[in-house]
Structure formats: C-alpha cells, structure tokens
Amino acid sequence: MFSDVEWTTFFPAALLVAATPGANQLLSLRNGLRHGLTPAMSASLGRFTAFALMVVAVAAGLGAVLAASEVAFNVIKWCGVAYLVWLGGKTLATALRGRSGDERETGGDRPAPRDGDRREAGRPDTVRSWRLARQEFIVAASNPKALILFTVFLPQFLVHDAKDVAVPLLLLGAAYIAVEFLCACGYAALGSRLRSMGISRRARRVLDGFTGVAMLGLAGWLSTEQH
Incomplete structure (x- = not known):
C-alpha cells in the first residue's frame, strides 16, 4: 500500500497546492x-469533512464519473459561484459599513468591537463554530475544481x-488533508497573531x-472555467 505511492514527489507538490491562497485559506x-486561533481551526473541520467525502468518492471511482459529467460539473460550479459571490459581497459590505458606522464613534483607527464582532460575542460558541464550519464546508464542497484536483x-x-x-x-x-490542515493552521495562526497585536479597525x-x-x-x- 505505502510502496504504491511516490511520497517523495507527492509532499512538495501537495504543500505547494495547499499553501496557495484560495477561498478556504482566506476564510x-x-x-x-x-x-x-481555536475557533478558526475548529471551523476548518468543515472543509476537511468535504475533502474527506471527495477522497472517498475518488477512491470509489465516483470522482471520475462526476468529473466526466458536464451537467454535474456545471451544477456544482454555479452553486460555488453563487455562494462565493454571496460570501464575498457580505464580507465586502462588512468592510464598507465599518467606514460609515461606528468607526467615527471610536475615533478613527483605534481598535473597537465591530458590529459583527458584537453579534458574534453574543452567540454561544457552539452556534458560532457551527456557522463558521458550515461556511468552510460549503465553499469546499461547491468548488468542482477541488473534486477534479483529487481526481487528477x-x-x-x-x-x-x-x-x-x-x-x-x-492514503x-x-x-x-494533513498537509492542507498544516497550511490552514498557518493561515489561522497569522490571523490570530494579527488579532493579538491589536491591529486597528482600519x-x-x-x-x-x-x-x-x-x-x-x-x-x-x-465562472469562466470550462469542463
């Protein structure tokens, strides 16, 4: 089993692919x-659940079938496009609201809780973790290129x-998934480090x-990718 894999070439290639910034790493x-750090890492379990399902599908031969189906590819693709547009637009709107809202009340660049942060603080940790993990799962599962990545x-x-x-x-x-997890830890740790440094609202x-x-x-x- 282990001897059937070229591990020496796999790990550098996997690290390069996993470390490249994508939607999940940005999340x-x-x-x-x-x-x-802890909520970010628990949220990434949603991504790895989607990846694990994809790997099982590929090992069972379903990945090649889905990759060969133009209809299935397009359905997954446009679901992914729609969700990324919604999530990206929502994130961009959060950034823009910060300019006109409570930033003036807090004096410009001084760190202060944002509306989104105050809403999150009032939620139980389990609810917040579930929502973040769901975002990661949907972003990963609705990207047909992720399935083709595993298939090819x-x-x-x-x-x-x-x-x-x-x-x-x-295997x-x-x-x-282990390599991707390490890279996700790096991105989450960078965000957590910036948080601990008390970077400004701006x-x-x-x-x-x-x-x-x-x-x-x-x-x-x-949206421009062809099957």
Missing part, C-alpha cells in the same frame, strides 16, 4: 483575525504497476475588503 485567515492530482503519485488503487488513493487523500476593514474582493475574483474565475 481561515479571516476567522483567525475575527475569532481567534492524486493518481499522478501512484506507481505505474499498482494493482489495487483504492487504498493508495485513500494519498489522507496525506493531502487595518481590519482593509483585510475584510481584500478577502471580499478576492472571493468575488475567485467566483469570476470559477
């Missing part, structure tokens, strides 16, 4: 900044004479604005 960064990327690291590929694919999928708005624009850009890129 980890933003969640770390707004809520801290993972098999490249199987040895050519492998007979039973299901178990090696599961590769588990290894990739800096937080800039990060929210960048995240929102990036998500809208990812939505636009995904």
Whole structure:
C-alpha cells in the first residue's frame, strides 16, 4: 500500500497546492483575525469533512464519473459561484459599513468591537463554530475544481504497476488533508497573531475588503472555467 505511492514527489507538490491562497485559506485567515486561533481551526473541520467525502468518492471511482459529467460539473460550479459571490459581497459590505458606522464613534483607527464582532460575542460558541464550519464546508464542497484536483492530482503519485488503487488513493487523500490542515493552521495562526497585536479597525476593514474582493475574483474565475 505505502510502496504504491511516490511520497517523495507527492509532499512538495501537495504543500505547494495547499499553501496557495484560495477561498478556504482566506476564510481561515479571516476567522483567525475575527475569532481567534481555536475557533478558526475548529471551523476548518468543515472543509476537511468535504475533502474527506471527495477522497472517498475518488477512491470509489465516483470522482471520475462526476468529473466526466458536464451537467454535474456545471451544477456544482454555479452553486460555488453563487455562494462565493454571496460570501464575498457580505464580507465586502462588512468592510464598507465599518467606514460609515461606528468607526467615527471610536475615533478613527483605534481598535473597537465591530458590529459583527458584537453579534458574534453574543452567540454561544457552539452556534458560532457551527456557522463558521458550515461556511468552510460549503465553499469546499461547491468548488468542482477541488473534486477534479483529487481526481487528477492524486493518481499522478501512484506507481505505474499498482494493482489495487483504492487504498493508495485513500492514503494519498489522507496525506493531502494533513498537509492542507498544516497550511490552514498557518493561515489561522497569522490571523490570530494579527488579532493579538491589536491591529486597528482600519487595518481590519482593509483585510475584510481584500478577502471580499478576492472571493468575488475567485467566483469570476470559477465562472469562466470550462469542463
């Protein structure tokens, strides 16, 4: 099983793919900044649940079937586009509201709780964690490129004479999720570090604005992808 995988080439490639900023990694960064390291990491479990389901589908042969279906690809693609537009627009609106609302009341750049932060503070931790994990799950599950990543990327690291590929694919999928988890920890830790440094409201708005624009850009890129 382990000998059926080219591990020496897999890990550098997986690290490069996982470390590249994407919608989920931006969510980890933003969640770390707004809520801290622990909530951001618990939220990422939603992403890895989606990834685990994809890996099982690929090992069972369903990934190739879905990847070959233009209808399924387009349905998943446009669901992903719609959700990224909604989430990016909501994040961008949060950044813009900070300018006209309570920023003036707090004197410009001095750190102060935002409306969103005050609402979150009033919610039970379990409710907030569930909402953040749900966001991560939907972003990951509604991206058809993630499924194709597992369908096309993972098999490249199987040895050519492998007979039973299901178990090696599961091992590769588990290894990739572990690499992605480490990268998610890095993004969440960076956000948490910025939070602990007490960055100004303006800096937080800039990060929210960048995240929102990036998500809208990812939505636009995904909408132009062809099967």
